[in-house]
Amino acid sequence: MSQLRILVGVKRVVDYAVKVRVNSSQTAVETANVKHSVNPFDEIAIEEAVRLRERLPKGSVAEIIALSCGPAKCTETLRTALALGIDRGIHVQVPEGTTLEPLAVAKLFSAVVKEEKPDLIIMGKQAIDDDSCQTGQMLAGLLDLPQANFVAKVDIKDDKLTASCEIDGGLETVECSLPAVITTDLRLNEPRYASLPGIMKAKKKPIKTVTPADLKVDIVSKLKVLKVEEPPKRKAGIKVETVEELLNKLKTEAGVL
Amino acid sequence: MLPALSRFSGLRAISRASAPPDYSIKTSQRLFALNQRSFLSSLVYIEHKDSKIDPSTLNTLVAAKQIGGPISALVAGSNAQEVAQAVSKIDGVEKVIVANNPIFDHNLAEAITPLLLAVQKAENPTHVLASHNSVGKRILPRFAALIDSQQISDIIKVVDETTFVRPIYAGNALETVQSSDSVKIITVRSSSFPQAEAGSSSAAVSEAPTPEVSVKSKWIGEEVTKGDRPELGSAKIVVSGGRAVKSKEGFDLIQKLADKMGAAVGASRAAVDAGYCDNSLQVGQTGKIVAPQLYIAIGISGAIQHLAGMKDSKVIVAINKDADAPIFQLADYSLVGDLFTVVPEMIEKI
Numbered sequence: 165m166s167q168l169r170i171l172v173g174v175k176r177v178v179d180y181a182v183k184v185r186v187n188s189s190q191t192a193v194e195t196a197n198v199k200h201s202v203n204p205f206d207e208i209a210i211e212e213a214v215r216l217r218e219r220l221p222k223g224s225v226a227e228i229i230a231l232s233c234g235p236a237k238c239t240e241t242l243r244t245a246l247a248l249g250i251d252r253g254i255h256v257q258v259p260e261g262t263t264l265e266p267l268a269v270a271k272l273f274s275a276v277v278k279e280e281k282p283d284l285i286i287m288g289k290q291a292i293d294d295d296s297c298q299t300g301q302m303l304a305g306l307l308d309l310p311q312a313n314f315v316a317k318v319d320i321k322d323d324k325l326t327a328s329c330e331i332d333g334g335l336e337t338v339e340c341s342l343p344a345v346i347t348t349d350l351r352l353n354e355p356r357y358a359s360l361p362g363i364m365k366a367k368k369k370p371i372k373t374v375t376p377a378d379l380k381v382d383i384v385s386k387l388k389v390l391k392v393e394e395p396p397k398r399k400a401g402i403k404v405e406t407v408e409e410l411l412n413k414l415k416t417e418a419g420v421l
Numbered sequence: 422m423l424p425a426l427s428r429f430s431g432l433r434a435i436s437r438a439s440a441p442p443d444y445s446i447k448t449s450q451r452l453f454a455l456n457q458r459s460f461l462s463s464l465v466y467i468e469h470k471d472s473k474i475d476p477s478t479l480n481t482l483v484a485a486k487q488i489g490g491p492i493s494a495l496v497a498g499s500n501a502q503e504v505a506q507a508v509s510k511i512d513g514v515e516k517v518i519v520a521n522n523p524i525f526d527h528n529l530a531e532a533i534t535p536l537l538l539a540v541q542k543a544e545n546p547t548h549v550l551a552s553h554n555s556v557g558k559r560i561l562p563r564f565a566a567l568i569d570s571q572q573i574s575d576i577i578k579v580v581d582e583t584t585f586v587r588p589i590y591a592g593n594a595l596e597t598v599q600s601s602d603s604v605k606i607i608t609v610r611s612s613s614f615p616q617a618e619a620g621s622s623s624a625a626v627s628e629a630p631t632p633e634v635s636v637k638s639k640w641i642g643e644e645v646t647k648g649d650r651p652e653l654g655s656a657k658i659v660v661s662g663g664r665a666v667k668s669k670e671g672f673d674l675i676q677k678l679a680d681k682m683g684a685a686v687g688a689s690r691a692a693v694d695a696g697y698c699d700n701s702l703q704v705g706q707t708g709k710i711v712a713p714q715l716y717i718a719i720g721i722s723g724a725i726q727h728l729a730g731m732k733d734s735k736v737i738v739a740i741n742k743d744a745d746a747p748i749f750q751l752a753d754y755s756l757v758g759d760l761f762t763v764v765p766e767m768i769e770k771i
Contacts, residue, residue, distance in 0.1 A: 338641060
């Protein structure tokens with residue numbers, strides 16, 4: 165088998181445990197002074213890339229590269245990826261406050277892929293901030309590569325990739341040639357924590373910074389956000405003491421039984 | 422000469438020259454005239470399995486109807502002809518386009534995308550829609566990228582033909598976005614729209630243009646959990662179990678209650694990860710989004726990610742041992758108690 169080069173996409177997002185708030189002018193969600201971390205699905209992508217290196221015959225994986233698009237703070241996200249076993253990082257830097265839509269990110273990734281020529285691109289199935297679930301599919305389309313989405317299990321053998329994908333109602337198995345784009349689902353793996361030696365080593369690993377202009381990609385937004393608002397609040401519920409009372413309320417008061 | 426451009430400017434010229442609406446005509450005719458004037462038209466990708474239309478597609482058709490303009494439906498696969506007959510009878514569908522070819526089976530994104538591109542070119546719709554489920558999610562972005570359109574995912578409301586509302590941050594904020602793309606690509610949250618029903622007329626059925634398809638991926642097989650229970654996405658009642666069921670046997674209790682109520686079975690991520698039930702039952706940000714008449718959460722604490730998948734349910738019931746569980750802040754009816762005594766009692770008394 166030829167030596168594999170893997171590219172992993174990582175996005176810096178508001179930490180999954182933070183209860184987000186809409187700003188007072190209803191233009192966006194408050195992100196200043198809010199804890200950020202690696203998008204959970206991207207952690208799974210990083211983990212799978214590292215596991216492929218550990219799992220495949222020694223020397224099969226030549227290099228693992230992480231790519232992040234966003235403001236200066238994305239380097240922290242990339243350092244986390246490097247601490248987990250990624251070899252080097254690429255940061256497509258945009259000014260703080262720039263909105264990068266999935267299509268723009270897919271185009272940036274596409275430009276990097278054309279330069280780096282990875283055999284496998286692993287991305288999260290969706291980012292937990294915009295919940296779009298688009299970038300991996302868009303990238304595969306732009307590059308005319310096969311795609312496997314919502315992957316719960318992946319195997320590579322003789323330049324062929326086999327993936328079990330989560331679909332509505334169960335699992336589906338697909339097989340494709342490399343290079344390919346896969347997007348991770350939650351069940352793919354359990355990401356590891358960065359070790360102290362890993363974190364120390366990560367400081368010495370290279371991160372290359374480029375701009376969308378370097379890559380000749382237009383990142384102008386195509387969607388205009390008119391308003392961001394809180395979802396309607398539910399009215400306070402009531403406590404019931406017994407099963408009888410519950411069933412009674414559901415039948416008479418709520419009328420749902 | 423730029424043929425594509427001249428065609429568009431030609432359209433615009435016609436639109437400017439069109440006469441002001443004649444108020445003596447019937448409303449439906451006037452609406453039709455208005456639609457004609459703005460050249461709105463939608464293409465909906467029909468998902469089907471075992472010769473049956475996927476229920477979520479029926480919700481997507483209603484979203485397309487709300488956008489306005491005539492609706493075309495695309496049915497692809499080796500039994501597309503059969504499904505097309507059923508689709509042609511659905512209210513609002515004016516045209517059914519059929520691609521009856523086994524290459525389109527299993528909804529491989531690589532195969533469906535060239536088909537969508539060919540149909541887009543032939544029909545020139547202003548909106549292309551699919552359901553925001555595992556099929557729509559994998560196909561539509563690939564197509565959107567190739568026509569350079571920024572897809573709008575998982576819409577819950579149509580404001581007008583360019584403006585849509587969609588949840589972000591696991592449903593903790595709602596974003597209203599306006600698209601400047603000439604073709605709007607949209608995936609639709611099924612639980613936010615009613616289902617289209619059979620109408621009185623029958624739409625014309627025509628053959629899709631044949632695209633050149635070269636696919637580098639191959640469908641090998643699937644394992645689908647079959648059962649008699651209603652489908653999770655469209656069930657009127659959903660009974661869900663969480664980590665507190667403790668075991669597969671504990672989860673059986675949830676299933677028994679669901680069967681007694683004629684309900685679908687759901688689960689939290691914790692229950693799925695612990696192996697108490699199948700992955701496909703997961704309700705939440707990354708699983709199924711449901712909005713039934715009644716949602717009963719049993720032994721589920723109520724993490725943000727789970728709430729994202731069920732908080733639009735009409736009535737929420739929470740049964741939990743822990744009186745401080747966050748799910749109680751959302752529930753219409755809360756019962757603090759051990760599920761192992763409460764659930765059997767419910768099964769008995771319901």
